[in-house]
Amino acid sequence: MKKGSNRMIRINDEIQKEISAIIRGDLKDPRIGVITSVLKVDTTNDLKYCKVYISVLGDEDKKQEVMGVLKNATGFIRSLIAQRINLRVTPELKFILDDSLEYSFKIDSLIRSVIKDDEEKAGADNDENV
Numbered sequence: 001m002k003k004g005s006n007r008m009i010r011i012n013d014e015i016q017k018e019i020s021a022i023i024r025g026d027l028k029d030p031r032i033g034v035i036t037s038v039l040k041v042d043t044t045n046d047l048k049y050c051k052v053y054i055s056v057l058g059d060e061d062k063k064q065e066v067m068g069v070l071k072n073a074t075g076f077i078r079s080l081i082a083q084r085i086n087l088r089v090t091p092e093l094k095f096i097l098d099d100s101l102e103y104s105f106k107i108d109s110l111i112r113s114v115i116k117d118d119e120e121k122a123g124a125d126n127d128e129n130v
Helices: 005-026 060-072 074-084 100-129
Strands: 036-043 049-056 092-097
Touching (some): 005 036, 005 074, 036 100, 049 060, 060 074
16 A cells, blocks of 8 residues: 555545535536435546546436536536645546446346346245145
8 A cells, every 4th residue: 555545545535525515515506416426536646637426316318417517617616625625736627427326226126126036936836836
């Protein structure tokens, strides 16, 4: 583990917390709802760039709409981060849509469906044997 890694973890956590708060409270755009979450933040060691992974639950149009709003508000969000977090350099933000939550819900649903089908099949087999 590198010496600066604990520092980067703290910085990433702080940036994630602040961006979440900004999305919830400071962005007054009605297109961003409670279905928007900041999943992860990954900042480069020199603090110049920061990838912000966003999850939006909804259809593809809603996702693209929210990502467009965030892209347009990048400067505003960055300026608020500069005010709230004391860093030498405020990183440039890049918002990335992350579908992993939706994917995990889909996989979970498929697994539950297979289990239910197996249980029903097992129940039908037991009824035939009686």
